[in-house]
Amino acid sequence: MQGYDPFQLGEATRKSVVRVVGGVEERKYYRFRGGRWYGGIATGDVVGCNLRCKFCWSWRFTHITDKGYFRRPEEAFEKIFAIASRKGYKYVRVSGGEPTLSLNHLQELLKLFSETKYVFILETNGLLIGKEYSLAKMLSNYSNVVVRVSFKGATEEEFNMLTGAKPEFFNYQFKALENLIEVGFKPGEEVYPAIMLSFSTDENYAKFKKRLMEINPRLVESIDEEYVILYPHVIELLKKNKLRPRLAFTPDNIPQCMI
Numbered sequence: 001m002q003g004y005d006p007f008q009l010g011e012a013t014r015k016s017v018v019r020v021v022g023g024v025e026e027r028k029y030y031r032f033r034g035g036r037w038y039g040g041i042a043t044g045d046v047v048g049c050n051l052r053c054k055f056c057w058s059w060r061f062t063h064i065t066d067k068g069y070f071r072r073p074e075e076a077f078e079k080i081f082a083i084a085s086r087k088g089y090k091y092v093r094v095s096g097g098e099p100t101l102s103l104n105h106l107q108e109l110l111k112l113f114s115e116t117k118y119v120f121i122l123e124t125n126g127l128l129i130g131k132e133y134s135l136a137k138m139l140s141n142y143s144n145v146v147v148r149v150s151f152k153g154a155t156e157e158e159f160n161m162l163t164g165a166k167p168e169f170f171n172y173q174f175k176a177l178e179n180l181i182e183v184g185f186k187p188g189e190e191v192y193p194a195i196m197l198s199f200s201t202d203e204n205y206a207k208f209k210k211r212l213m214e215i216n217p218r219l220v221e222s223i224d225e226e227y228v229i230l231y232p233h234v235i236e237l238l239k240k241n242k243l244r245p246r247l248a249f250t251p252d253n254i255p256q257c258m259i
């Protein structure tokens with residue numbers, strides 16, 4: 001089966017979204033915002049990813065990386081912190097693209113948030129955490145971090161169809177869960193799986209659950225099921241990729257369980 005190597009793509013992407021100035025790693029962000037997800041969360045949206053999902057809601061900043069501004073970790077911290085304080089949120093996160101592409105930047109951000117009352121939700125596709133055990137180990141230094149590993153499809157074939165990446169890289173997403181549990185993250189509480197289900201068959205979803213069960217049953221109980229939200233720019237991408245969701249929601253009809 002054809003496809004790209006996400007680690008090579010990630011390295012190439014890093015060159016345009018990560019830079020080091022005066023020994024400090026800066027990451028490109030395209031916005032900072034509050035929002036209703038997780039019951040209220042302050043978010044910094046980064047530019048750049050090591051996948052090219054054909055349903056990506058932020059594809060204009062992940063598939064294309066020329067927009068956004070480089071921020072030092074303290075700058076990003078101040079902006080996210082200010083939103084969380086002003087709005088009275090409990091959670092903060094980095095989203096939009098893949099946060100683990102800028103490891104040093106992420107680590108500095110986690111350090112800064114570890115001295116606050118906020119829970120940091122690390123939204124990631126998990127590929128790099130699956131590849132590098134040391135990355136899982138680094139994350140385990142911060143007790144306020146919860147890791148949400150977002151699976152792109154339920155099987156290798158679906159992963160390949162949805163991301164265009166070589167199918168075998170899907171296994172790194174499972175490996176990420178294994179590594180995180182091994183370094184001490186509690187399954188179902190401090191680490192849990194999310195899955196894009198808009199394009200999956202019931203049969204493949206059953207296979208996915210079986211794989212999770214083999215790692216830890218608590219992971220099955222804590223699956224966060226995701227479906228495509230049909231924003232105009234997402235419809236544009238789906239059409240371009242000739243991809244038709246089996247189930248999707250309009251922006252004014254998002255089920256409560258997805259918020």
Ligand code: SF4
Binds near residue numbers: 057059098
């Ligand atoms: S992993 Fe997430 S951010 Fe990256 S392309 Fe896929 S949906 Fe977009």
